[in-house]
Amino acid sequence: MITLKINGKEHTVDVDPTMPLLWVIRDIIGFTGTKFGCGKGLCGACMVLMDGNAVNSCLMPVSTMEGREIITIEGETENLQALQKSWAELNVPQCGFCQSGQLITATSMLNNNPNPNEDEINGNMSRNICRCGTYTRIKGAINHCVEQKNKS
Amino acid sequence: MDPIKNISRRGFIKGIGLASGGLVLASTIYSFSKCNSETELVSEFNPNLFVQLNSDGSLILVASRSEMGQGVRTSLTSVIADEMEADWDRVIVKQATGDSKYGNQNTDGSRSVRILYQKMRQMGATVKAVLITAAVKYWGVPESECTAENHYIIHTSGKKIGFGDLVDIAKDLEIPKKVILKSPKDFKYIGKNLPSIDVENLSNGSAVFGLDKRVPNMKFAAIKRCPVTFGTVKTYDKTDALMVKGVLDVVEVPLLRKAFGSLGGVAVIATNTWAALKGRDALKIEWDDGDNASYNTESFMSTITANVQKAGQVEKSIGSVDDAFKKANKFVDATYQLPHLTHAPMEVPNAVVSVEEDSCEVWAPIQSPQAARREVANFLKLDEAKVIINVTLLGGGFGRKAKPDFIVEAAAISKAIKGPVQVVWSREDDIQHSYYHTVSAQYLKGALDSNGNVTGWLHRFAFPSIGSTFKPGTNLPQPWESSSAKDIPYDIPNMQIETGKADAHVRIGWYRSVINIPHGYAINVFADELAYEAGKDPLEFRLNLIGKDRVQETNDQYKYDTAKLKHVLKTAATNAGYSKQLPDGHAIGLAVHYSFYSHVAAAVEVSVVDGKLKVHQVNIVIDCGTAINRDTIKAQMEGSAIFGMSLAFYGKITAKNGVIEQSNFHDYQMLRMPDVPKIHVEIVESNDDPTGVGEPGVPVIAPAIINAIFKATGKRYRSLPLSDHGLV
Known part of the structure; x- marks a missing residue:
């Protein structure tokens, strides 16, 4: 039995300890906002926050997640919600499938660096692929979010 | 230009019947035969349902093409709303199931708006005309004194009545055959910037793609396909696969040598995707590679x-x-x-299929729901009427999801295990079997x-x-x-x-x-x-x-x-x-x-x-x-x-x-x-x-x-x- 803390709530699961966190979240616990894209940590669709930092949940054995604070796209944190608002305002998504991961990576970046410059945004966001090609809008929404936060 | 907002964002809702007592417009649109030359020919008339106005004013508009990021759920419905003089905030978009009554649903060839623009305009204008006639009856005034504006019919005297309040009268009226379309200069939504009707759901994880679909008792399956196209299974050993925790069963999937047929292989069925993938790794299969092994x-x-x-x-x-x-x-x-x-859409091919005794229901990210219906019906030897294709959001398509081979695979497995199953392709499957x-x-x-x-x-x-x-x-x-x-x-x-x-x-x-x-x-x-x-x-x-x-x-x-x-x-x-x-x-x-x-x-x-x-x-x-x-x-x-x-x-x-x-x-x-x-x-x-x-x-x-x-x-x-x- 493994106990996980996801979005502020504890979940106890009986699974193969090597099962990646991604599949525990999606298939066992049932939060489907976190996406499967490649299974190899290459595309970032499966990003979740682990103690505030973005990690590829497709690579993280669930047994290593005990005692960690996991936040998914369905969770609530200040930066995530501010970014989600910007995403909607700039009409960022096309198909939307990669956007959970993009938002989590961006949240992680702002958690560590509230005022990223362009190179820092490019560097951080290079962990994620968007096949529809919404990168320009993602960058725009991150900048918009930072501006809004700095105003308030 | 400021974007127009749909504040309610009731986007992709489920379970709304089209016969729940509101005004349902039974109109007609052309149905097109599938034609590679892009010259669609009118083959027959079908009655279709695209608009439902409820007495509370809520307006359900049906999108008959699949959404894969190109914004079609928003563009097609906004055309109806514009001609109808509807309030975009009151619009709920419902996805059509794969059914010929909606006309050709193939979402390919960059043609959804091109083909449906005038028809959606007519659909909206027709509803507007019926609502004006309803107001004329209600007030006993000449039609020339009534206009439609933002979900109301307005009389020259200044009095007005909401669209929803006219439903009871309107539903007994004849649908006019000819209607006048708006002048482009009066367009309210067409030619403007509407954000996707789904934008909030797509930003908060609540949007349902094919991979996110869950039905009661659903199992997960991963298929090992022959590395060479159209190769076949000679022998396989499932012993090790069955020992993986969570693996329930191993079944063979047939190779169907037709355009959208299943590639064939060996499927591992499990209680979760990870176990299915791990079980698949443990299969031992000997293949007959066939003729294509010469391909370099x-x-x-x-x-x-x-x-x-x-x-x-x-x-x-x-x-x-x-x-x-x-x-x-x-x-x-x-x-x-x-x-x-290869297309490599971010969402890999996948499908949930539930085969019953004499029917079948599918939930899948599919660009061609009618082809899927036909293929599944053929495979199961069922009437198409017994096959329901529910179109989920597509996590990208780019043409890959115009081919329903992955749905046929899921149908084959569901039939074999006598229960609902979700077939999940890994990224490797997607790149190597496209x-x-x-x-x-x-x-x-x-x-x-x-x-x-x-x-x-x-x-x-x-x-x-x-x-x-x-x-x-x-x-x-x-x-x-x-x-x-x-x-x-x-x-x-x-x-x-x-x-x-x-x-x-x-x-x-x-x-x-x-x-x-x-x-x-x-x-x-x-x-x-x-x-x-x-x-x-x-x-x-x-x-x-x-x-x-x-x-x-x-x-x-x-x-x-x-x-x-x-x-x-x-x-x-x-x-x-x-x-x-x-x-x-x-x-x-x-x-x-x-x-x-x-x-x-x-x-x-x-x-x-x-x-x-x-x-x-x-x-x-x-x-x-x-x-x-x-x-x-x-x-x-x-x-x-x-x-x-x-x-x-x-x-x-x-x-x-x-x-x-x-x-x-x-x-x-x-x-x-x-x-x-x-x-x-x-x-x-x-x-x-x-x-x-x-x-x-x-x-x-x-x-x-x-x-x-x-x-x-x-x-x-x-x-x-x-x-x-x-x-x-």
């Missing part, structure tokens, strides 16, 4: 390259190219080679006179045809696969288009913008090569090549218009600062192409420093007739620029002994944020009929990059991807 893309490229060096089948001939080459002051020739590509964009060789030869005018043009190409997927053995392009080379409106007195033979050894399929990628590439790069050989500026040279204003003969209402072609090209060049001084080492390359009835040009600024390419700026100009949702069109052009750059930089699928050598995003790479240039999009103002948007932005990107690299460095790259040349 490297030697295949040599074969088709040799085929285009010799005379082929003549598809079109004007004047005499032989004479032109004899009399030429100078001739130029070049061979272009492009590899296979319907590939074709591999091509093209030879072009041009004759120049002493003034540098082009007097002869020979274009010969060979590539495995999509026809081979439907009719095995097909080894010449289908007529529609030649048209993007045949129809170029260049003002050249002697032209000849020829095709060469090419056999298919993998499944060949549609990929965003299809054959326009190789044709648009070769034609645009070769025109640029001719310009330099003629000693002329590529822009002026190209404008002369297109020649005087004229309209290409076509057998439909859409016109290949040289004035539009020149306009988009000139505008793209101007927007890019073509004639301005650029930073040292920078250069602008141009490309222009007509596809899916839209005229599109790109002007791309690049530099090559220390042998490494940087794309600084992409300028795209599109003339797509009437713009329905400007922000969506802009987004599609931005996406096309990235899609085109990805294939130019990295796109290459190769096969060795029939096995695809790439497997995931490390060796089939996509553009990432650090390589993204500034992208500027201009949409030409037009009141002409709307034309394609989803695909026509793609073909111009790669050739514009190649032409820019030549201008910057003097080096001409005639094959892709650029990673093969060490440039990226």
Whole structure:
């Protein structure tokens, strides 16, 4: 039995300890906002926050997640919600499938660096692929979010 | 322009019946037969349901095309709402199930808006007319004194009544056969910027894609398919697979040798996806690879390259190219080679299927729900009426999800295990068992006179045809696969288009913008090569090549218009600062192409420093007739620029002994944020009929990059991807 803390709530699961966190979240616990894209940590669709930092949940054995604070796209944190608002305002998504991961990576970046410059945004966001090609809008929404936060 | 908001965002809701007591418009729209030539023919009338107005004023509009990021759920329904004078905030969009009553639902060929625009307008205008008649009855006033505005009927006296309050009267009224459509100047939503109706759900994880679908007692399945296309299972040992925790069963999936049939293999069924994948790894299978084990893309490229060096089948001939080459002051020739590509949508193919005794229900991200229904019904030997296809959101499609093979697989497994199952493809499955964009060789030869005018043009190409997927053995392009080379409106007195033979050894399929990628590439790069050989500026040279204003003969209402072609090209060049001084080492390359009835040009600024390419700026100009949702069109052009750059930089699928050598995003790479240039999009103002948007932005990107690299460095790259040349 493994106990996980996801979005502020504890979940106890009986699974193969090597099962990646991604599949525990999606298939066992049932939060489907976190996406499967490649299974190899290459595309970032499966990003979740682990103690505030973005990690590829497709690579993280669930047994290593005990005692960690996991936040998914369905969770609530200040930066995530501010970014989600910007995403909607700039009409960022096309198909939307990669956007959970993009938002989590961006949240992680702002958690560590509230005022990223362009190179820092490019560097951080290079962990994620968007096949529809919404990168320009993602960058725009991150900048918009930072501006809004700095105003308030 | 401020975007219009739908504050309620009730987007993708489930479980709304269309017969719950509101006003349901039973209208008629045309149904089209599937036709590769893009000339849809009216075959029959079907009654269809697209609008439901409830007495609380809520308005349910049905989207009959699949949403894969192109914004179709928003664009189609906003057209109804505009003509109806409905309040966009009251609109709920419901996705149609795969059913012929909704007309053709194939979401491909960049044609949803093009085909349905006028019909959706009529649908909205009809509802408006009925509501006005209802108000006339209610108030006892003349019709001429009533107008519709923002979900109300308003009388000249100033009194008004909400749409919802008219439902009881309206539902007993006759539906008018003829209605008056709005003047474009009065459009409220059409031509403006509407955000996606789904934007909030897509940003908070609540949107339901195929992979997110869950039904009671559903199991998960992963299939091991033969590494070689159409290979079959000889023997397999499931002992180890069954020992994996969570694995429930192992079953064989049949190979169905038809266009959308299952590839066949061995499926592992489990309580979760991870166990299914792990169990699959533990299978021991001996394959009969079959004929395609001989497929090596490297030697295949040599074969088709040799085929285009010799005379082929003549598809079109004007004047005499032989004479032109004899009399030429100078001739130029070049061979272009492009590899296979695969779509790699972020959401892998997947499907949930529940087969019951005499019925079947499907939930899947599918571009062709009616083809899926037909294939599943055929496979299960059921009436189509007994098969329900629920279309989820698609996490990207790009043509891959136009083929319902993965749904047939799920149907086969559900039938075998007698319960609902979700088939999940891994990324490796997706890259290695796709319907590939074709591999091509093209030879072009041009004759120049002493003034540098082009007097002869020979274009010969060979590539495995999509026809081979439907009719095995097909080894010449289908007529529609030649048209993007045949129809170029260049003002050249002697032209000849020829095709060469090419056999298919993998499944060949549609990929965003299809054959326009190789044709648009070769034609645009070769025109640029001719310009330099003629000693002329590529822009002026190209404008002369297109020649005087004229309209290409076509057998439909859409016109290949040289004035539009020149306009988009000139505008793209101007927007890019073509004639301005650029930073040292920078250069602008141009490309222009007509596809899916839209005229599109790109002007791309690049530099090559220390042998490494940087794309600084992409300028795209599109003339797509009437713009329905400007922000969506802009987004599609931005996406096309990235899609085109990805294939130019990295796109290459190769096969060795029939096995695809790439497997995931490390060796089939996509553009990432650090390589993204500034992208500027201009949409030409037009009141002409709307034309394609989803695909026509793609073909111009790669050739514009190649032409820019030549201008910057003097080096001409005639094959892709650029990673093969060490440039990226």
